[in-house]
Amino acid sequence: MELPSQYNPQTVEESRYQWWEAQGLFQADVDPTRKPYTIVIPPPNITGILHMGHALNNTIQDILIRWKRMQGFNALWVPGTDHAGIATQNVVERALAKEGKTRQDLGRDAFIQRVWQWKEQYGNTILYQLKRLGSSCDWRRTRFTMDEGLSEAVLDVFIRLYNDGLIYRGNYIINWCPRCQTALADEEAPRKDTQGKLYHIRYPIEGQGAGDGGQGKKKSHAPRLTPHAPDFIEVATTRPETMLGDTAIAVHPKDKRYKALIGKHAILPLVNRKISIIADEQVDKAFGTGAVKVTPAHDPVDFQLGKKHGLEFINVMTDDAHMTNVPKAYEGLDRLDCRSKLIVDLEQQGFLGAIDEHQHNVGHCYRCHTVVEPRLSPQWFVKMKPLAKPAIEAVKKGKLKFSPERWTKVYLNWMENIEDWCISRQIWWGHRLPVWYCNNCSQGQGAGDRGQGKIPTHAPRPAPHAPELGVIVSKSKPATCPQCGNVDLKQDEDVLDTWFSSWLWPFSTLGWPNKTKDLDYFYPTDTLVTAQEIIFFWVARMVMAGYFCMKDLPFSNVYIHGTVRDITGKKMSKSLGNIIDPLDIIKQYGTDALRYTLITSTAIGQDIFLSEERFTAGRNFANKLWNATRFVLAAGDAGGEAPAARPESRRDSRRARTDGGVSQAAGPAAITVPDRWILSRLQHTVMAVTKSLDACLFNEAATALYDFLWHDFCDWYLEIAKVQLQHQAPSTKQQETTKAILVHVLETGLRLLHPVMPFVTEELWQQLQHTAHSTQHTDKAVSIMKAAWPKPDKKLIDDEAESQFERFTAVVGAIRTTRAELNVPPDRKPPVHLITQHAALRSFFESQQSLLKTLAGVGEVHVAAKAQKPKDAASAVVDGIEVILPLAGLIDVDKERARKQQQVEELTKHLQQAEARLKDRHFTEKAPAEVVQGARDRKTQLEETLKKTAEHLAVLQAM
């Protein structure tokens, strides 16, 4: 079959993928006779479109899966998607907004229906895109975090945790996004450095003659804070509007400035509420004025202080961050408008001190970037400390490993300081809490009554099995309230955090909570491949869920890859416009090129700085392989007229074609040093690639293959094969051997490369199956995917051939360099003299004459023990062989002389270094013997080379 001279991925990839799928090659089922290898995909959001991060992440997973599959494992890659609560709801809400509607207009049920509709239409886009990447997932098993089984798992684990006392409801300071109107986990409210202002406000002290609100006082910017008779206390805040909810002022107990005030009261300006002045060590004397206003309902630290000191909690904001429970003048104002108005009023009434510029970290909603409001709110929490315990142990005992290893510390550090997890979200899209309220029993503590007025604080429910009155946790709606028999029960309006379903992913996708054969066989999974951003969100929680639900860790290896950035180091993002779209790259360069370039661009766990030009390397490599195969196929066909040398049956052919059989079948006379060399190099490559993959050093595996296939195989062996194939003597046996080796080495190389570049390797491997010299390594392997992973054949490792061949290439290189440097016209073929004392080397070079002539472009080859010294000859010494190239009439004598001069200088320098080293007593006495010996050998060699080179310089100088 004729192959075109260029590889065109477009004509191959899609149809080849469909063929794989149709053959069922991605599928894995329970098979007790084989060992499983399992990966669960980090489920992409249904709103997602493929970006470079996905491309890298899934390429790595696919490499592992394809590699393990070839090694004979029953390899399962479970795909699926995540419902991505807030993200998806936002997308659908935006679509609604275009129709001029809000979700409230539709109502809850209709809205959710609308989201499902959207999901059906667009939610699998990302999965189709993963197919374009070549991902060999078992698509029959595709799961979705809101499908029936997984929803069941979510409710099940909620109830288990609740019954174990690990889920509780409490009023807590949470991050509240006023735009999305939902609570956000800490991880969902990333902090950004923000330039803000620090407002100083003066609170009059009760009974110090300033209780009249400071009217008529002169404005002074210097706080008068004497320990003796202060009439006000000045505090500093970045959010003045929260002062309306202040219920105390806190100072450090040892702060001399305020000691006298502790226990007294201050008057809250504008509100005229009496608040107490308390002491707490948490207060930093050095910050601001050293006095802090305490707003327990609107700040995490203040919340703690509030609980500790029994303060009142006053919520002054509504869900959409407008003021409430405040003096009429401020009621209903937006938080920022209120801030402005307050500043004016405080200033007018003389309560305002200095306003400083202040840079601080402010949380922003990760979806809409609105500044979050820390806010007291009734929410559901998972108690994390008990869950973290086994998850910490697993890592400490080495049962769970991270690569790169450094993430272990990050993981442990977080786990050991873990905070409870706020799992309720005030959105509609997600798993609704399996919680019902009885209005009879619960006194209006239901979900509808959120965040208004003065909320009593609840400590977390401390002991298990202490059910709150009127709160019923149940998978389905209970008929009646078990306490009072009331039939009017209302389900909690909240849904669960998206991660509350993802943390079950490794076992929920395999059927949990049912006891399935899949679970039994495939769990625990093996490797989890993910990005560093979600170690806390997801990885850590999966480990905890694994131990809680399955009593076993969910995976034994976590591979954390780097982040794909643009060439300047910025994260790729739409708003920056620095996106390189993987699908564009696939169109332009091919999937294999994309995969190859991504993989070779990152050492373990390092970030990738990507630029588009880099993909040419991958494309060129695929093209190189394509053309090498074209050559091998052509060579095979050309040899078709030698049937006697060809084994007749397939069975025979397999025997003759196994690794060990290559040399034996051809007989000792037919195998040449280059043959032995390439076979030996192949074994080293098999070992190196396998070892690298074992250590997750994907870039090293790919680079080793690139070097071997491109340089060793194409640059050297293919060129040699051309000579060996055209050569008539000594026998056609040699030609047969050469052809067999060509096919064998290429075929093995393709198998090694298949996990990284699946498409082109499959295509070419299929082509090779049609040749006379094909090697069929697995019986009935229909695809390279099912071919066996190569194993090294130690018998073919041939140090002698390797060192001889290295000498050969060095001699060829020396001749080429000389020719190029002296501008010898390419059609001129000067004779060459090889001078060496070693008889073995002489006979070796005698036997390689024709190769030398072709590869180095020389005429007659003279091998001798002694130099005849032609006057105008260029020469070089490599590996103890002197190479003399008589170039009568072709040399630029001056130039060559200068070059030799330079060579002599360099050699002299190196020799001096070597000598100095050997003279160093410390070195000779302390360094290991082989290192010292190496240095001696090196020195001797240098001396020899220098001597010869100097002689030639002398010759040149005489010319």
Next chain:
RNA sequence: GGGCGGUUAGCUCAGUUGGUUAGAGCGUCACUUUGACAUAGUGAAGGCCAGAGGUUCGAAUCCUCUACCGCCCACCA
């Protein structure tokens, strides 16, 4: 404020447990359109391994400090 990573050729990066003269790809320059491939071949130029100390016979590699870049975590109002 803590923690982590990075700094090696013009660019992007490798560099195994310290050990000959520090490598690759891209780019550059020269020659080559030879029957696999110009998405190629051959050859060349290009590095005080961020800086300063230290350990060692020997340091890109180990230690300390400094500088810059980038991430993560954290309640300084």
